[in-house]
Amino acid sequence: MLLNIIETLGIISFVISGVMVAMQKKLDPFGILIIAFVTSTGGGTLRDLLLGVRPIFWLIDTSVVYTIIITTVVAIILRRYLKVLSKSLVLFDTIGIALYTIAGIEKSLAASLNPIICVAIGILSACFGGVIRDILCRRIPVIFKKEIYATACIIGGSAYFGLLYLIPNRNNIINIISILLIIIIRILAVRYKLQFPSIYAKAKTSS
Amino acid sequence: MLLNIIETLGIISFVISGVMVAMQKKLDPFGILIIAFVTSTGGGTLRDLLLGVRPIFWLIDTSVVYTIIITTVVAIILRRYLKVLSKSLVLFDTIGIALYTIAGIEKSLAASLNPIICVAIGILSACFGGVIRDILCRRIPVIFKKEIYATACIIGGSAYFGLLYLIPNRNNIINIISILLIIIIRILAVRYKLQFPSIYAKAKTSS
Amino acid sequence: MLLNIIETLGIISFVISGVMVAMQKKLDPFGILIIAFVTSTGGGTLRDLLLGVRPIFWLIDTSVVYTIIITTVVAIILRRYLKVLSKSLVLFDTIGIALYTIAGIEKSLAASLNPIICVAIGILSACFGGVIRDILCRRIPVIFKKEIYATACIIGGSAYFGLLYLIPNRNNIINIISILLIIIIRILAVRYKLQFPSIYAKAKTSS
Numbered sequence: 001m002l003l004n005i006i007e008t009l010g011i012i013s014f015v016i017s018g019v020m021v022a023m024q025k026k027l028d029p030f031g032i033l034i035i036a037f038v039t040s041t042g043g044g045t046l047r048d049l050l051l052g053v054r055p056i057f058w059l060i061d062t063s064v065v066y067t068i069i070i071t072t073v074v075a076i077i078l079r080r081y082l083k084v085l086s087k088s089l090v091l092f093d094t095i096g097i098a099l100y101t102i103a104g105i106e107k108s109l110a111a112s113l114n115p116i117i118c119v120a121i122g123i124l125s126a127c128f129g130g131v132i133r134d135i136l137c138r139r140i141p142v143i144f145k146k147e148i149y150a151t152a153c154i155i156g157g158s159a160y161f162g163l164l165y166l167i168p169n170r171n172n173i174i175n176i177i178s179i180l181l182i183i184i185i186r187i188l189a190v191r192y193k194l195q196f197p198s199i200y201a202k203a204k205t206s207s
Numbered sequence: 208m209l210l211n212i213i214e215t216l217g218i219i220s221f222v223i224s225g226v227m228v229a230m231q232k233k234l235d236p237f238g239i240l241i242i243a244f245v246t247s248t249g250g251g252t253l254r255d256l257l258l259g260v261r262p263i264f265w266l267i268d269t270s271v272v273y274t275i276i277i278t279t280v281v282a283i284i285l286r287r288y289l290k291v292l293s294k295s296l297v298l299f300d301t302i303g304i305a306l307y308t309i310a311g312i313e314k315s316l317a318a319s320l321n322p323i324i325c326v327a328i329g330i331l332s333a334c335f336g337g338v339i340r341d342i343l344c345r346r347i348p349v350i351f352k353k354e355i356y357a358t359a360c361i362i363g364g365s366a367y368f369g370l371l372y373l374i375p376n377r378n379n380i381i382n383i384i385s386i387l388l389i390i391i392i393r394i395l396a397v398r399y400k401l402q403f404p405s406i407y408a409k410a411k412t413s414s
Numbered sequence: 415m416l417l418n419i420i421e422t423l424g425i426i427s428f429v430i431s432g433v434m435v436a437m438q439k440k441l442d443p444f445g446i447l448i449i450a451f452v453t454s455t456g457g458g459t460l461r462d463l464l465l466g467v468r469p470i471f472w473l474i475d476t477s478v479v480y481t482i483i484i485t486t487v488v489a490i491i492l493r494r495y496l497k498v499l500s501k502s503l504v505l506f507d508t509i510g511i512a513l514y515t516i517a518g519i520e521k522s523l524a525a526s527l528n529p530i531i532c533v534a535i536g537i538l539s540a541c542f543g544g545v546i547r548d549i550l551c552r553r554i555p556v557i558f559k560k561e562i563y564a565t566a567c568i569i570g571g572s573a574y575f576g577l578l579y580l581i582p583n584r585n586n587i588i589n590i591i592s593i594l595l596i597i598i599i600r601i602l603a604v605r606y607k608l609q610f611p612s613i614y615a616k617a618k619t620s621s
Contacts, residue, residue, distance in 0.1 A: 028403035196442035235610035237564040
């Protein structure tokens, strides 16, 4: 049940991020809808394809498609307010990746995969939607912005398994802590321009 | 049977569009062949992966591969004539998406999916080949050109289900009408530069 | 067994090529790891998805993930030496595609597919990782550099089936010859700037 809520919130976050990017590119409403659809379902579709989960999560669950359509319409109507919050793209994108990372890990665990592979699938499913959105809209993929992005997912995913080892029977708490951890790391990284210690400065000095 | 013809014509249309784009980028013949292959099979491959159809349509049907190779060779030989018809890229691309939209809807219906999801799969499978072609060849994805593109697919797909409700037993006629509808809407939109009423002008005035 | 060695060497080659491209783009270590992961598993993942092989090769085999992580760490540590060998990106990319082309053909043959379709899958799986790497890092896809690239794969793949016809029971020798053939053709093409006889010069003269 919590997994469903996590996935739905992840979809809504990615829809909003997709609408914001698509509107920056002045797409028409149906173009916006398609970007919103692909951004929000891309990661989960990749995850289900990799895991061999049949059917793909949105194929038989029309509530996903309706959630996407309604969120898109509402986001277009409220576009002026989204515009004001120009920082909010990062926020929604971050919430989306945090939720999707953990949903991906949970679904991979359900397929009895090794923790390191669960984390890999969690990260792939979290980043894939945003990568497609950015490629289609010809932006520099957000995953390559200097701010700690992949790192947040990897830390959050690792924390999930650390917590699972410590408190094996309290799954919901583990989910919530891991999700918040990813969001907080990423938001702090963006706000304070935290970066991973550069491996390139050294190279510069020495060569 | 009609579905096979539709799919074959869709493949030929996409091959020609792929050859034209690849030749604009001065690829060598094998590079052109690969772009033609990916453009024409990309959408159907995504569709079959999403629907869990096994095997993917071109894996066991060598006629698809031979159709692609022969069409590519003929298109390269007749390149001078294609060049004259520089507008024809839009035409072949349009025929391809129209045919693929309806083929995708039919295959989704065969998998007993909800109409709204059938339309989503129809559109994804119609647009995916062209999107890959444009990304690989570093063009602005045609799906983002101002002219009504996604809109044509959505209207055609919706018309399909409207007609199915009105004349449930005359499938071939429904197919043909829906395909022509998509082609006509898109061609008129390109010719008369029809655009969806902008949602951005208003935003400009008010902010 | 040889197929496993081929696949592992292909993964290592693609990891190194991914690390080199990601470092040119100044990604942080986790960003580099993700590019290395996607570059090295992309083609094989596509191949397994297309063939319907379950599970995807890296899902249950943690040695793949460890190989990728260790190779990435070593490549980052030895980055100064990789930098000196700036031509080596082409070399590792070439070894990767050669190995992956033949691995793709072997796996497709195991699925009883037609030779021409085996070659198609071999080429797709060989090129896909590099294409993703280049798209994510916003480089011109190496597949479109003038040097004979797709051509090398097609010749090597065809040679595989020619040899299989001549010496049906000596699979390992056939593998090795085909792999070396692809590598040699590509290296010679890059070194001596061999190109496919242009189909465009003629078009220029005549139009």
